[in-house]
Amino acid sequence: MPLSGTSSSQLTATGVPRPGGAGTIAGRTVSRVGYGAMQLERLHADRDAAIALLRRAVELGVDHVDTAQFYGDGFVNGLIRDAFRPGDGVTVVSKVGADPDPGGAVPLRPAQRPEQLRASVEDNLAALGLDQIPVVNLRRLDAGPGLRAEGDQVVDLDDQLAVMTALRDEGKIGAIGLGSVTLDGLRRALPAGIACVQNSYSLVSRGDEELLRLCAQEQIAWVPFFPLGGAFPTMPKVTDDPAVAAVARSLGRTPSQIGLAWLLHHAPNTLLIPGTANAGHLEANVAAGTIELDDAALAALDAVESRSGDIALG
Template sequence: MTSQTITAAAAGTWRLGDLVVNRIGFGAMRLPQTGEALVADAVPRERDQAISVLRRAVELGVNHIDTAAFYFSPLRSANELINRALAPYPDDLVITTKVGPGRDQSGEWLPHATPEQLRGQVEENLRQLGRDHLDVVNLRIVGTGSLAERFGALAELRDAGLIRHLGISNVTPAHLAEAQAIAPVVCVQNPYGIGLRPDQDTLVRTCGEQGVAYVPFYAIATTGRQAGATDRDHPEILAVARAHGASPAHVRIAWTLHRGPHVLAIPGTGDPDHLASNVAAGALRLSEEEVALLDSLHGQSR
């Protein structure tokens, strides 16, 4: 499939609260570095290339960018690149960030933020992005314990005008119910893809029933995580890709979007060609038979 004239609008739209976004967005995790992301010895990406990818993403209709203050290499951060590339920001651009984890200047991970420390993380994202409020902030959770105290702290920052909408990341259905009792949740961001976390299927449906966006990460790479899809993918995926003149990554993104109109995709890349290809996947329409085939693969253990 050709990607030259396809924009993010081809995938349709969804609302994050009162903010309308195209269902194909962009994940900024890979922007600051090449190779494996979020490691202390990451190799910085060439700055001009990263900036050009961001600007091209907006040209292709991407109006939902996912980022975090802890997305950085030894030389630069994703937030700084977004600010440099896109400010003053387009009126329709929605920037989603996340808080909870942190990294020190060497890139090593720190203990997750306490409720008192979350305000500092929010303010750091505001400073780096050059904004007076954050569109959407996801609270990232580790483990199955209660999120009430930390989510409540973010709800207070929302009431104070620093945050417009709240989401949660790396969570269970119990977390969603707990958070919804405190403040409205506009999105859930969890790992999910063909063959990755089929136990999430119920939560995907629950989010759809509640009007909550479900935003998978690692949707292309699945169990390979940051490695990405390859031509050594499952024969079923390769067959569907060949039938459409597409790549395995296209098929994985398209299947993700077929899970429901509330499911968004945020594939990330620092390569302009991969960017256009990922956006084009929003136009790929799978047949009922192809969806059924991929669904059966999804349900298999890997």
């Protein structure tokens, strides 16, 4: 289902049905089941396999790909540059707000200052070989699992939006998104024009329900990361839940597919970007977009307890 009030083709530019149907981000029609490119770092030693995986995504109807310059310190963006062709019609979404830190406890460090955001956009443009990135998410460090800002990395949202708006006015980015943002932060940012929100969210971790409702009201795409939970040891996993397993058995699907399908059914503005470095898993993720959940299955899944397990790193 596309966002309310929109109409769009169910086929990609290459004539393939869009998995999950058609959705909208920044005024662009995209597949509701997209692809998150972070795990392509795992294929650093086999570049041909990584490019083949991206080409397979296009064959399957994926035309929304999420990336970042800090994925493999530019390696993943280079793959995207070489794998996709103009005729594929792929909408590439990137993000800023962190830089690579290969020697750190985690491989990222905050990069929240306005000059760092601008530099990161420039790095993304160069690595992707683009004149304009369709959407760039400002990854705040306010909410959800992951990094936290300290010292001079604690930057007011208005100062960050000022540089992001300037980059949009200059034509270097097409639209602004937000990631790891609070409800108050999104409300403050609405006048700047927000195309999408990326927060950690899954069937078993639904603390951002009010934020999701605001996105739906404002026709902002909701792009949950960690859609199956479990990214850190303290986070609950969708696939461990008995209700998810029961629905999966009844439909002959995997628990992962049911977790993804629930997200698509739960809110019409949801766009998924599950990541993998495995072609079989990619095909299974795409197939989740075809799953129909009847009222009984949805009731069982909706009744699953939402549990927190967020941790801060850094």
